[in-house]
Amino acid sequence: MKYFFGFGIIIFLIGILFSNSIKKTEAAFSSGDGLIVYGTTNVLNFPQFRLYSSIPNIFSVPQNTVSGPPAHNVAMQTSPKKLEAIAGYTDESGVLHALCYDGINWTSDWSDTVGGNGKTRRFDIGYESATGDAVVLYSRGVAGSNELAYRIKSGTSGCGSSNWSAAANFDSANSTGIIDWVKIARDRRTGSSILGAIWADQNQILSGALWNGSIFTNEPAGPISTNLQYLRLKQDLNNFDLEFESNSGNLMIVWGDASGNNGTNGVRYIRCTGGIANCAWSVVQTPAGFADDASSLDISANLNSNEIVFGSIGAAGNDLQVGYWNGANWSATPNLDTTTGPPFSYDQIIKTGWLSSGGTSRSIIVYEDTNNTTLSFVAGNQNNFTIQPDFTPAPLFNGAHEWYDIDVDSINKNQLMFTVNDNNSDLYAERLFMDGNGNFTWTNGSGGNLLDQNLTNQNTGNFTFRFWNSVSTGEPLALTFNISNNSIGFGDLSVAASRFATSDGLGFATEIEAHNFSVTTNAPLGYRVLILGDSPSLGSFSIDPIGVVATSPVPGTEQFGLRIIASGGSGLVSSPYNTSDFAYAADAMIESEVASANIGDNQTTTYSARYMANISPITPAGQYATVLTFVATANF
Known part of the structure; x- marks a missing residue:
C-alpha cells in the first residue's frame, strides 16, 4: 500500500508504511544467569x-x-x-x-x-x-x-x-x-x-x-x-x-x-x-x-x-x-x-x-x-x-x-x-x-x-x-510492540513552509504526532527499537535525509526528519531523535536506534513520533514512496 503527499499545486506522492518486527523468547532466563x-x-x-x-x-x-x-x-x-x-x-x-x-x-x-x-x-x-x-x-x-x-x-x-x-x-x-x-x-x-x-x-x-x-x-x-x-x-x-x-x-x-x-x-x-x-x-x-x-x-x-x-x-x-x-x-x-x-x-x-x-x-x-x-x-x-x-x-x-x-x-x-x-x-x-x-x-x-x-x-x-538454580520453569518473558497506525501523510507541501505528517494523510502546518508506538517487556536487560528505510524517493532521486545531527526545519531546503517523545515506563528516546529538532540517520541497509530501555519493568513506554518534510525550488515533481520498518528487540 502506498500513501501520498502533495507539494503545493504540484502533487508529490510519498507513502510511508510502518511494519513492526518482534523478537521474543519463552525462556525466562538462560542457563548461567x-x-x-x-x-x-x-x-x-x-x-x-x-x-x-x-x-x-x-x-x-x-x-x-x-x-x-x-x-x-x-x-x-x-x-x-x-x-x-x-x-x-x-x-x-x-x-x-x-x-x-x-x-x-x-x-x-x-x-x-x-x-x-x-x-x-x-x-x-x-x-x-x-x-x-x-x-x-x-x-x-x-x-x-x-x-x-x-x-x-x-x-x-x-x-x-x-x-x-x-x-x-x-x-x-x-x-x-x-x-x-x-x-x-x-x-x-x-x-x-x-x-x-x-x-x-x-x-x-x-x-x-x-x-x-x-x-x-x-x-x-x-x-x-x-x-x-x-x-x-x-x-x-x-x-x-x-x-x-x-x-x-x-x-x-x-x-x-x-x-x-x-x-x-x-x-x-x-x-x-x-x-x-x-x-x-x-x-x-x-x-x-x-x-x-x-x-x-x-x-x-x-x-x-x-x-x-x-x-x-x-x-x-x-x-x-x-x-x-x-x-x-x-x-x-x-x-x-x-x-x-x-x-x-x-x-x-x-x-x-x-x-x-x-x-x-x-x-x-x-x-x-x-x-x-x-x-x-x-x-x-x-x-x-x-x-x-x-x-x-x-x-x-x-x-x-x-x-x-x-x-x-x-x-x-x-x-x-x-x-x-x-x-x-x-x-x-x-x-x-x-x-x-x-x-x-x-x-x-x-x-x-x-x-x-x-x-x-x-x-x-x-x-x-x-x-538461578532453575531456568526451565517460571513466568515466561516476552516483548509487546504496537504501532498505532501504519500510514501517514503530509498533504500539500510548498517551499514556503514546513509540513508535518498526520495519520489521516492530510498533514498539518505545525508539529503534530503522526503516529505512536508502544513497547512493554519484562526482559531482564530491556530492549532496543531500530528504524530502517530510505527517505522518500522518486526513481533514483531521494529527498535529503537530515542525518545524524538534529536540525531545525528550514523551509526551501530539502529535509526529511523525525523526532520522538517518550512517556511512561523506563524507555528513553535515543540520540539524535531526543531533542526538539529533527534527524534521520537510517537508510534501507543501515539501521538507526530510536529508543531503548536498560531494564524490563513490565511497564509500557509510549513513543510519540513526529515527522517533518521540506522541499526546495528544484525538487523534482513526481510520485515519491518509501517504506520504514521499526524493529523492536528484547535483551533477554
Whole structure:
C-alpha cells in the first residue's frame, strides 16, 4: 500500500508504511544467569538489584526492589524448582525484612524483629531440594528460651505475604544468650527436604539442628562449641560454617576455637551422618595437620562428590591454611601463604568453591593477600593445593577487602561468581571459568565497571549474588510492540513552509504526532527499537535525509526528519531523535536506534513520533514512496 503527499499545486506522492518486527523468547532466563541484591546509600530507601546475563557477561543497570530502610547483612537464595529468589536483610534497628522475586516483580512479604544493629547476620534462608519450599530461620533477639523463629513458604506458592506461614518459635536447648549469627545449608540430593542450620550466641556457644521438611529437630545433646574465637567482642567473627556432602547427605560443621593461635591448631569439626534429619552426631574432633587459628573461614562441597574444601586465615599470624575432606578424613596444608591480609571484626576475607568440567574437578579458595588491589586464589586437586597467579581486575580493587562471597553455578558447574567489597564501599563482581583441562579464566563480571561505590556498610556483607538454580520453569518473558497506525501523510507541501505528517494523510502546518508506538517487556536487560528505510524517493532521486545531527526545519531546503517523545515506563528516546529538532540517520541497509530501555519493568513506554518534510525550488515533481520498518528487540 502506498500513501501520498502533495507539494503545493504540484502533487508529490510519498507513502510511508510502518511494519513492526518482534523478537521474543519463552525462556525466562538462560542457563548461567543470576542476580545480585545489595544495599547502597545511592538509594537509601530501596535495596537495589541487578540482573546478570552470562552471555555477554554483564549486569543490568541498578533497579529498585521494594521500599525499605538501608540494607545490612543481605542474604539470598534461588529456588531449585522454579524461577524465584528469596532475599532478606536487616536494618540498623534490628528488623529483618523478607523479600521475594518471581523473575518479574519484587514483593515485601514480611518483617520481624531480630535485634542487634545490623553488624551480625541473625538470619538465613534455605530451599528444600525436593519441594522448593523456602525456610527462613532467624534470631528473636531474646535469650533464655525460644531464641529462634522460622517461617515457611510452600514451593507451589508464589510471592506474597499471604503465602508464608506464621512465625513458629524454636527453643534451642544449648544456647544461653541472644543469637547473633545464623547459617543454613541445603542437602542438594534431589529427593531430600533436609536443611542444616547452625547458630552462635553471645556466650560463644555454637549449636545447630536439622530441618526435616516440617520442623527443626535433632539438636545435639550438648553445645557444638562453648568457646568460639573472637577478636574484640564475642561473636564479632564469622568463623563457623556447615555443608552437606553432595552424594551421602552427611553434614559437616567446622569452626574456629578460641584456643587456636599462631602455631596452635584452632580448627574443630563435628559430623552428623546417615543422610537423614535424625542423623547421628559424632563427637567434636580436632583434625590433624592444621597449624593456626581460624579467624575467618569457609567450607564448600564438590557438587558431584562427597569432597569438601576448607580455607581459613588466622588473626594471630595472618596465615592461610587449607584442607581437603575426601568423604572420610581431613588432610591439611598449613601456612600455604604466611602474609595474608588480616581478619577484622565482622569481615569475611576468604571464600571457597568447586568447579567441574567434564571429568575435571578443582577446589577454589579466594583470599585476601597483602596486595589488595588484585585477586589472590588457590586451586586444589584433591589434597594438592597450588597458589595461582593473581588476577588483575578492571577496575582494580580500591583498598582493604571487607566481605567475600562465592556462588557456584549449579547448572553450569564450570563457572562461579566471586563478589567482594572494599573499605571504600565499592562492590565488584568477577567470574571464574574452568575448562576441561583445568585451566582458569577470570573475567570482570561487571563489564569493567564497579557495581556500586556507596554500599551502606563497608563490612557486614550487605550484598549477595546467586545464580538461578532453575531456568526451565517460571513466568515466561516476552516483548509487546504496537504501532498505532501504519500510514501517514503530509498533504500539500510548498517551499514556503514546513509540513508535518498526520495519520489521516492530510498533514498539518505545525508539529503534530503522526503516529505512536508502544513497547512493554519484562526482559531482564530491556530492549532496543531500530528504524530502517530510505527517505522518500522518486526513481533514483531521494529527498535529503537530515542525518545524524538534529536540525531545525528550514523551509526551501530539502529535509526529511523525525523526532520522538517518550512517556511512561523506563524507555528513553535515543540520540539524535531526543531533542526538539529533527534527524534521520537510517537508510534501507543501515539501521538507526530510536529508543531503548536498560531494564524490563513490565511497564509500557509510549513513543510519540513526529515527522517533518521540506522541499526546495528544484525538487523534482513526481510520485515519491518509501517504506520504514521499526524493529523492536528484547535483551533477554
